[in-house]
């Protein structure tokens with residue numbers, strides 16, 4: 439296979455953990471480069487074409503968040519799985535804001551890291567076209583852009599995440615609780631009324647009915663129903 443194998447970068451300053459990760463990933467058939475501090479990690483991710491990165495956040499010389507932000511700023515879109523401390527929910531929020539694709543909390547089972555990486559790689563491969571469409575609405579997950587009938591619509595990050603989540607689950611009823619769970623971290627106000635406000639604003643901005651209310655259950659993303667009476671449009 440040689441060069442066609444999937445290339446990964448592991449950035450972790452804990453030598454034992456770095457070794458464990460690297461050997462587990464190599465055993466799984468990946469080609470793995472490793473870095474032990476933020477500067478080295480940043481340099482490698484900036485100059486080598488990796489298919490995915492495992493990035494610790496607490497790193498010497500340069501912290502993981504800043505490394506990730508710098509990569510994203512330079513346009514590197516490879517999936518990044520961050521490693522966070524178990525109880526630091528702020529890490530997760532910062533990590534996602536900085537452009538992480540997923541996280542694993544320490545201490546973790548190696549199997550979980552492998553499974554999450556497989557999912558990220560699969561997603562990245564499937565998103566060669568990174569566009570999800572629902573009727574007139576299309577969302578470009580790579581560019582973070584939303585179009586309605588080809589016209590760009592500006593959304594806040596919360597509205598964008600809400601829409602992206604709904605569109606990743608087209609046709610499935612999503613409860614308010616699930617949306618709250620996805621949009622906010624544990625420590626945020628879990629008032630589901632806020633979700634209604636967000637959905638309301640999102641609908642207004644989109645101007646088309648792709649997010650429908652399912653009474654008592656939540657919401658569903660589906661292409662708008664075409665009016666049966668053609669006279670209605672006139």
Ligand code: CA
Nearest residue numbers: 451494496497
């Ligand atoms: Ca560390």
